[in-house]
Amino acid sequence: MSLFVILGLLVCIQAQGTIETPVFVLKGRDLLLELHADPPEGLLYVDWKINKTVILVRFDRSGKADILHSVPGRFEFPENKFSVILKNLQEVDSGVYSAVAVTSTGDKPVSEYKVTVQGPVSPVKLTVDRVDSRCSESCDLHVTCRTHNSHINSTFRCVDQVCSQEGGERSEVTTSGASLQVYLLNSTIICNHSNQAHWTQDFIIAEHLCYLNAELPSVFLVKMVVFSVALIIMVSAVITVHLVDFKKHQERNGGQTPHAALEESSHLKVTF
Numbered sequence: 001m002s003l004f005v006i007l008g009l010l011v012c013i014q015a016q017g018t019i020e021t022p023v024f025v026l027k028g029r030d031l032l033l034e035l036h037a038d039p040p041e042g043l044l045y046v047d048w049k050i051n052k053t054v055i056l057v058r059f060d061r062s063g064k065a066d067i068l069h070s071v072p073g074r075f076e077f078p079e080n081k082f083s084v085i086l087k088n089l090q091e092v093d094s095g096v097y098s099a100v101a102v103t104s105t106g107d108k109p110v111s112e113y114k115v116t117v118q119g120p121v122s123p124v125k126l127t128v129d130r131v132d133s134r135c136s137e138s139c140d141l142h143v144t145c146r147t148h149n150s151h152i153n154s155t156f157r158c159v160d161q162v163c164s165q166e167g168g169e170r171s172e173v174t175t176s177g178a179s180l181q182v183y184l185l186n187s188t189i190i191c192n193h194s195n196q197a198h199w200t201q202d203f204i205i206a207e208h209l210c211y212l213n214a215e216l217p218s219v220f221l222v223k224m225v226v227f228s229v230a231l232i233i234m235v236s237a238v239i240t241v242h243l244v245d246f247k248k249h250q251e252r253n254g255g256q257t258p259h260a261a262l263e264e265s266s267h268l269k270v271t272f
C-alpha cells in the first residue's frame, strides 16, 4: 500500500509545472501541439515524447527540428517555435504527448496533452412508432432513436401543443462507448449519437405530429356531435308521438286508468 502512496506522490510531483490538457481528436484530423510555458534559461533542446518514453522530435535551441521517431509526413512544423502538427491521427496514436525542456541543470516539463483519437459515430434515425390521441388537445408520441448497434424508446406527451418527455431525458452508452440520447428541446425531439470527437443527429418537431394527428379526432368529434343531435331529435320525436298517443288513448278510453295507458305506452316504446 505504501508503494501506491509513493507512486501517487511521484505522479503529483511529475505533474507539477505542466497542465495535462485532455484533447479528443476525430480520426484523420491533425493536431497542433505547442509549449504551455516559455522554455527556461540555459535551454539545450526541447523533446516531444509519446507516453513519456519515446522521443518523437527534438528541437535544438534555435528551433530546428530533428525527427527521431516517425514515418515521414506525420509531422509538420508551424512558424510557432517548438510546436508540432501531428498529421492524420489514427486511434493507435492516442497517448500522452509531452514536451520536456532540457537544460544543463536538468529537465523541465513544458507541455502535456492527453490525446484520445476517436472514429466518427454512426448515423442515427429517429422514428415515430405510434401516435396515441385521447382527445384533440392531448397526444402521446412513441419514438425510437436508433443507431446500428443500439436503440432507445421514449414517449412524449403533448397537451395543448406543449410537449414533455415521460420519465425525462433518456440516454445509453453503446457497445462502442459512444452515447445515444433522446431528449426534447423547444418541442423538437432530438436523437443524438456522440463521442467526444464527433456527433450525429436526427430530429422531429413534436407539435406538428400531434397537430396533424389532432385533425382526425376533430372530424370524429364533429361526427359525434351530429350523431348525438340526430339521436336527441329522434328520441324527442318518439316521445312526442307517444305522448300524443297517450293523450289520444286517455281521451278515447275515458274511464281507463292512467296506469294501464302507461303500460301500453311503455310496451310501445319497447317494440320501437
Ligand SMILES: *[C@@H]1O[C@H](CO)[C@@H](O)[C@H](O)[C@H]1NC(C)=O
Binding pocket: 050, 051, 092, 093, 094, 095, 096
Ligand atoms: C500510449 O500508452 C497508452 C496506454 O498505455 C497506449 O494505449 C497507447 O497505444 C500508447 N500510445 C502510443 C502511440 O504508443
Ligand SMILES: *[C@@H]1O[C@H](CO)[C@@H](O)[C@H](O)[C@H]1NC(C)=O
Binding pocket: 185, 186
Ligand atoms: C428555445 O426557446 C427559447 C425561448 O423560446 C429560445 O431562447 C432558445 O433559443 C430556443 N432554443 C433553440 C435551440 O431553438
